[in-house]
Amino acid sequence: MTRFKRPACLVAYWEGEELRVRDCATGKTSPVLPAEVALLTALTRWRSLAEIAHDFAEAGRRELRAAVRGLLSRGLVISSDRPQVEAERQLSAWRDWSPEATLFHFGTKDLEYMDWREEGAEMERVMAWSPPPSPLKQVRGRQIELPAYPRRGMLPSVLLSRRSWRRFGRQTVTLDQVSTLLGLTWGVQKWAHVGRGIRFALKTSPSGGGCHSIEVYLAVRQVRGLHPGLYHYCPDSHALTLLNKPWTFGRMTRALGGQPWFAHASATAFMTSVFPRVQWKYRAPRTYRVVLLEAGHFCQTFCLVATWLGLAPFCTAALADTLIERDLGIDGVNESVLYAAGVGPRPGAVSWAPWWDRKDVPRTTLPLHRMRRTGARRSAT
Known part of the structure; x- marks a missing residue:
């Protein structure tokens, strides 16, 4: 006997005068009518049409069957005689984080990225009629000037030199450098x-x-000393395990949201989160923020280590989630990709390469606190 129920995580919201329901697991969204809301409410657990009919005695069997089939075709009801989406079966682990974190996580996956040429043209149009907001906030009150902070020494030098690079040199990143990057960033100490x-x-x-x-x-x-391919890094044994063949340039470009400049990098680290490790301890949906922040912590460490090694790092969250997860052999529910950080050799004779198709760099000026102490004007540095 075929039974029906609603998916584990449905979220309803108003869009204008239309009530819409979204399945967090599949991303399918559909408008619903008040009568359909009542039907979804009744489908909290697996039920046959005969069982559902007890709650809707005023509706005819044919009318009820048509309503259920309609919800089924729009992905708002699942059926016992059809294979369930894998994410739907595994979403029980997200129960305590639902609906807030569940909606955000699954609702922001697999964005259709604009072609980089079209995106550049669009930004030109936007900047022509709408300048960006001010990078500084003005607060009323007297300012207390702070003592100058050190800008010399190894740590300040690395911090002040960190930049994101979009063009790489012809030299070769070595296995020793990759080992240092992985060990000092993600290795268990x-x-x-x-x-x-x-x-x-x-x-x-x-x-x-x-x-x-x-x-x-x-x-x-x-990478000199390491065969191309997709590897998993073990932070305890400080070792790599080969998982899959190397990506082609085109597939790497797609994996990185259509950014071909990053696909030229020598190596790219994809950070995932194994959510049960956090869900075991923290049950509030706010914890999802903590997971994202953690990825950011590690990414900055990676970029600083790469800078210290004299390499050219980058990071991006523009990812083709499902493509990456499929090739890594992870399910996208219990473990999902969040962030990427890559590295390549620095191009010669430049201190920074922020653009992949140009060799110039933006003109820079001093911040106010340095101008005051040096007596300099806001000139290029």
């Missing part, structure tokens, strides 16, 4: 044992509650 057989990893970047949900997969294009 020590284990903290807290009793009951539980241990937490200690790394160079913070993690909410010490859960360390971030995993790293390395797409190698050209």
Whole structure:
């Protein structure tokens, strides 16, 4: 006997005068009528048409069957005689984070990115009639000037030199450099044992509650001493495991949201989150923010280590989620890709390459606090 129920996470919202319902797992959205809302309410658990008919005695069997089939065709009801979407079966782990985090996570996956040429032209049109907001906030009150901070030394030098690069040189990144990048960014430095057989990893970047949900997969294009391919990095043994053949230039471009300049990088690290590691400890949907922040912590560490090594790092969240997850062999529900950070050799004779098709760099000027101390004008530096 065929039974029906609504998916695990449906979210309803108004769009103008139309009530719409979205399935978080599939992304399907459809307008619904008041009578359909009542039917969805009745389908909290698996029920046959005969069982549903008890709640809708005023509706005829044929009318009820048509209504259920209509919801089924729009993806707002699932049927026991059809294969369920894998995400739907696994969404129970997201129950405590639903609907807020569930809607955001699944609703922002697999964006259709504009072609980079079209995007550039669109930004030119936008800037022509709408300048960007001010980068500074004006606050009333007397300002207390702070002492000058150090700008010399190894740490300040690395911090002040960090830039995002979109053009790379012809030299070769080495296995030793990749090892340093992975080890100092994601490697386990020590284990903290807290009793009951539980241990937490200690790394160079913070993690909410010490859960360390971030995993790293390395797409190698050209690294001296390492064959091209897709690898998984083990932070405990500090080792790589080959998972898949290398991506072509075109597939890497698609994986990185249609950005061909990043596809030229020597190696790109894709950060994923194994959500159950965090969901085990934190049940509030706000925790999803913590996972995203954690990926940001590690990305900045990666960029700083790459800068220290004299390499050219970049990072991007423009990702073809499902393509990446499929090739990495992860399900996109319990483990999903969040962020990418890559590296290549620096091009010669430049201190920065922010554009992939141009060799010039933006003119820079001093901030107010440096002008005051040096007596300089806002001239290029």
